[in-house]
Every structure is written in C-alpha cells, then in structure tokens.
Amino acid sequence: MKIVHLCLSCFYIDNYRYQENELVREHVSAGHDVLVVASTETYIDNLSLGYVAPSEYMGSDGAKVIRLPYAGAFPFFIKKKLRMHPGVASILERFSPDVIVFHGMCGWELLTVATYKRANPQVRLYVDSHEDANNSATGTLSKLLHRFYYRPIIRRALPWIDKVLCISLETVDFCRDQYGVAEKDMEFFPLGGYIADDATYQKYRSEARASLGLQQHHTVFLQSGKFDSKKKLIESLAAFASTRAEDFRFLIVGRVHESIEEKVTQLSSADARVQHLGWKTADELYRLLCAVDVYVQPGSQSATMQMSLCARRPVVIADVPSHQPFVKGNGWKVSTQEQLVEAFRSVESNPAALEEMSQRSLEIASDLLDYRRMATRLLV
Known part of the structure; x- marks a missing residue:
C-alpha cells in the first residue's frame, strides 16, 4: 500500500x-x-x-x-x-x-x-x-x-x-x-512503543545492568526527561531519600534545567545511591528501562511512560486522567508528596512484588501500546 x-x-x-x-x-x-x-x-x-x-x-x-x-x-x-x-x-x-x-x-x-x-x-x-x-x-x-x-x-x-x-x-x-x-x-x-521479545529483553537487561555495575539484588529506580520544576525530580529525590535500603539505586537520565540544578545537585550529592547518567538516545533509554526495576514520573506527562511499560517496568506516575488506562496492578498513581514517599517505601517493604507488576506492565503494553499492531490498524 x-x-x-x-x-x-x-x-x-x-x-x-x-x-x-x-x-x-x-x-x-x-x-x-x-x-x-x-x-x-x-x-x-x-x-x-x-x-x-x-x-x-x-x-x-x-x-x-x-x-x-x-x-x-x-x-x-x-x-x-x-x-x-x-x-x-x-x-x-x-x-x-x-x-x-x-x-x-x-x-x-x-x-x-x-x-x-x-x-x-x-x-x-x-x-x-x-x-x-x-x-x-x-x-x-x-x-x-x-x-x-x-x-x-x-x-x-x-x-x-x-x-x-x-x-x-x-x-x-x-x-x-x-x-x-x-x-x-x-x-x-495512545502513544506506544517497541516491545522486545523475551530473549531480547533479557539480553538488554543483563547487558545494561552489567555496564552500570548493578548486581541482581539491586532495586533500581529511573526518572528521565528534560527536568524543570514540573517534572518533580526534586520531589522524587526527596522521597527516595526517605528510604534506607542499601541495595536501592536511583538513576537520573536527561538534562536538568538551571532553575533546579542546585537543589538536584544537593540532593544527589547527599545520597551515594543516586547517579546522574546524562542525556541518552531513545534506544539507549529503552535499554536502560529494561535494566531498571521501577520507572518514576510523578510530574508532567512524557511519552517515556509508555516506553517504560513496553520495557515491562512497574511505574510511579502522576494521578491524572490520561494515565488511568496504564496503571492497573502494575504501580502507583501519586498526586501528593506523601503518596510519592509511600510508593518508594512500598517497594522497600516488598521488592518481590515488582516481578508480578512487571508482567502486568507487559500485558498492558501488549494490549494498548504495541506500535506494530497500531500501524496495522491504520491500514483498514
């Protein structure tokens, strides 16, 4: 055609x-x-x-x-x-x-x-x-x-x-x-994404974790974007700081606007578990999402949320109407700092629950977000 x-x-x-x-x-x-x-x-x-x-x-x-x-x-x-x-x-x-x-x-x-x-x-x-x-x-x-x-x-x-x-x-x-x-x-x-098969997903996950020096016992959170105050990176770092698990890690991917840079640097420097990876291409970001355990987006909306579901990630995202179809047993919707803190602490108290949430994210992505299926839809 x-x-x-x-x-x-x-x-x-x-x-x-x-x-x-x-x-x-x-x-x-x-x-x-x-x-x-x-x-x-x-x-x-x-x-x-x-x-x-x-x-x-x-x-x-x-x-x-x-x-x-x-x-x-x-x-x-x-x-x-x-x-x-x-x-x-x-x-x-x-x-x-x-x-x-x-x-x-x-x-x-x-x-x-x-x-x-x-x-x-x-x-x-x-x-x-x-x-x-x-x-x-x-x-x-x-x-x-x-x-x-x-x-x-x-x-x-x-x-x-x-x-x-x-x-x-x-x-x-x-x-x-x-x-x-x-x-x-x-x-x-909806905005969709690429869903890797099981073998490719495991390959991306193991390679990216190895490159970052992550061990199997590490539980890794990731937040990405062009960070201004609306992205609520400061709030995420503050909530993450409320946890004490030594095997927790928090990765920042993207660029931080000068308006919040000083505060982000202060919070990051105070917690050795936080690492800023800088800007990544879309392909690099997808592989990182496969490698981590939870995607965090408590602020303004971003298509990376859909990408994270396609990478099988449980999510901590803003409680807004557009996110309603995407959080069903696979994460947390948050609208206050207290709820954001509680999401991090829930993972701290029961990290084993993330495996089932990961499977649920894959099911949601396969049903709603697969660009191969969506592209075919446009032909009829």
Missing part, C-alpha cells in the same frame, strides 16, 4: 522514537511505500526545537521525507501558527496514497487533505490529535486560534475524516469540547 504521513501540524524529528517515527518505521518495515511530508520544524542538535531549510531526503525511519516551508504573506511567528504550506495538493496527486495519516489536527492543510479525500473517497484518512487542556488553548492568542481558526477548519474537514485518533482520554475530552467532534468519530490511540 501507499501511505503518506503528513507532519505539518507538528514537528518531525529524524533519529527519534516519537509516534510519527515509530508508525513510519513500522509501515516501511511491513513493505509499504511510505512518504513523509513535514514542516521544517525539528530539533536542532538535540537541544531545542528550531527550523531547517526545506529539503527532500531519505529519512532515518526508511521513508522519503519532503520538508515544506511555511507559506503566506505574514511574519514568521504568524505563519508557523497558521501552518499553510505550498504544494501539498500536488504531492498528494503525484503520490496517490491509499492511506493518509495527518498528525495533529490544528493546521490549514487539513482542508487540503479533506479536499483530496472528497475527490478520492476510497482513500482512508486518519487524523491524530495530541491536543488537550494542558497543552492547547491555554494562552489568549492560543484560545483565539483554536476558537476562530483551528475549530472551523476541523469542522469543515470532519465529514471526510474516517477517524480522529486521540492519544489520551484528556484529548478525547478536548476534541469533543473544543472542536465538537462526536464520540463516534473518535478512537483512543
């Missing part, structure tokens, strides 16, 4: 494991003819979002990538919000896809895609939405854009969309309340 992934309302980043990358990679691996049409927004030097020149090249996920500039006689900061791009209709005509996956609902080119679908009704059109009340329509300008620009575009395109794919339950609520999308037109389609 011929499949086009349009990443014009979101960024597309080579050599990463975001949803867009994983679905493209799975479709290529399955032997389909895949094209990615993306904006020029991407990560620059793995540090921050920025913009590159328009180009065409073979992407890291195995598909041809066409990066299109923003169009329109507006200042750049306006153009990147309107998300108009030249040549999208002609690209669709030339490629003649069987399936269109439009990533991110908010952008002008959704109308272009809907027009193409109307003229070619046999084509399957899926639109995924990552928007929710935490990340969209929060400021004055954003509220105006969503109400008077994005919403009318979405409403006009809806009759031609086969399904709106929502990455979380909060996204379902947002699409219903903000854009007027009916429940029957939406489907829960």
Whole structure:
C-alpha cells in the first residue's frame, strides 16, 4: 500500500522514537511505500526545537521525507501558527496514497487533505490529535486560534475524516469540547512503543545492568526527561531519600534545567545511591528501562511512560486522567508528596512484588501500546 504521513501540524524529528517515527518505521518495515511530508520544524542538535531549510531526503525511519516551508504573506511567528504550506495538493496527486495519516489536527492543510479525500473517497484518512487542556488553548492568542481558526477548519474537514485518533482520554475530552467532534468519530490511540521479545529483553537487561555495575539484588529506580520544576525530580529525590535500603539505586537520565540544578545537585550529592547518567538516545533509554526495576514520573506527562511499560517496568506516575488506562496492578498513581514517599517505601517493604507488576506492565503494553499492531490498524 501507499501511505503518506503528513507532519505539518507538528514537528518531525529524524533519529527519534516519537509516534510519527515509530508508525513510519513500522509501515516501511511491513513493505509499504511510505512518504513523509513535514514542516521544517525539528530539533536542532538535540537541544531545542528550531527550523531547517526545506529539503527532500531519505529519512532515518526508511521513508522519503519532503520538508515544506511555511507559506503566506505574514511574519514568521504568524505563519508557523497558521501552518499553510505550498504544494501539498500536488504531492498528494503525484503520490496517490491509499492511506493518509495527518498528525495533529490544528493546521490549514487539513482542508487540503479533506479536499483530496472528497475527490478520492476510497482513500482512508486518519487524523491524530495530541491536543488537550494542558497543552492547547491555554494562552489568549492560543484560545483565539483554536476558537476562530483551528475549530472551523476541523469542522469543515470532519465529514471526510474516517477517524480522529486521540492519544489520551484528556484529548478525547478536548476534541469533543473544543472542536465538537462526536464520540463516534473518535478512537483512543495512545502513544506506544517497541516491545522486545523475551530473549531480547533479557539480553538488554543483563547487558545494561552489567555496564552500570548493578548486581541482581539491586532495586533500581529511573526518572528521565528534560527536568524543570514540573517534572518533580526534586520531589522524587526527596522521597527516595526517605528510604534506607542499601541495595536501592536511583538513576537520573536527561538534562536538568538551571532553575533546579542546585537543589538536584544537593540532593544527589547527599545520597551515594543516586547517579546522574546524562542525556541518552531513545534506544539507549529503552535499554536502560529494561535494566531498571521501577520507572518514576510523578510530574508532567512524557511519552517515556509508555516506553517504560513496553520495557515491562512497574511505574510511579502522576494521578491524572490520561494515565488511568496504564496503571492497573502494575504501580502507583501519586498526586501528593506523601503518596510519592509511600510508593518508594512500598517497594522497600516488598521488592518481590515488582516481578508480578512487571508482567502486568507487559500485558498492558501488549494490549494498548504495541506500535506494530497500531500501524496495522491504520491500514483498514
């Protein structure tokens, strides 16, 4: 089949494991003819979002990538919000896809895609939405854009969309309340991950633990991300410090923002069981997740939570609506410091329970988060 992934309302980043990358990679691996049409927004030097020149090249996920500039006689900061791009209709005509996956609902080119679908009704059109009340329509300008620009575009395109794919339950609520999308037109389609088979998992686990000097009796916690105050790394370290088990370890993976760096350094230096590993690639992080015993994310949401479930990890995560499907006998949902402390102490008092929780995380991941299954879903 011929499949086009349009990443014009979101960024597309080579050599990463975001949803867009994983679905493209799975479709290529399955032997389909895949094209990615993306904006020029991407990560620059793995540090921050920025913009590159328009180009065409073979992407890291195995598909041809066409990066299109923003169009329109507006200042750049306006153009990147309107998300108009030249040549999208002609690209669709030339490629003649069987399936269109439009990533991110908010952008002008959704109308272009809907027009193409109307003229070619046999084509399957899926639109995924990552928007929710935490990340969209929060400021004055954003509220105006969503109400008077994005919403009318979405409403006009809806009759031609086969399904709106929502990455979380909060996204379902947002699409219903903000854009007027009916429940029957939406489907829960969470961010997923790669699930290694038993042999590969054990290989990753043993190799990574050996490289870190971890013994079988060590119980290892890991928290990752670009750490600011919202990630609650300070709170995690304080809760971890309340435990006394000498065989406990706490790994920090990622970059710490200068606003919390001094406090993080203070807490880390005071506990020899804490180790900061720095920034890791997605593949390196996955192997580390296979190696540790508990993934910790008590603050703002991150796709690493789904990755950790795919790596069979019990979790300690924030008690928010979007996490409800993912914590069922495989960890702890926390909303206060007291609950975070209690989660660490629960592991301290009964570390043997982690083995059963690990199996439960694998079951949840296999049911909800396997990108191979999710990629296949988009073909029907």
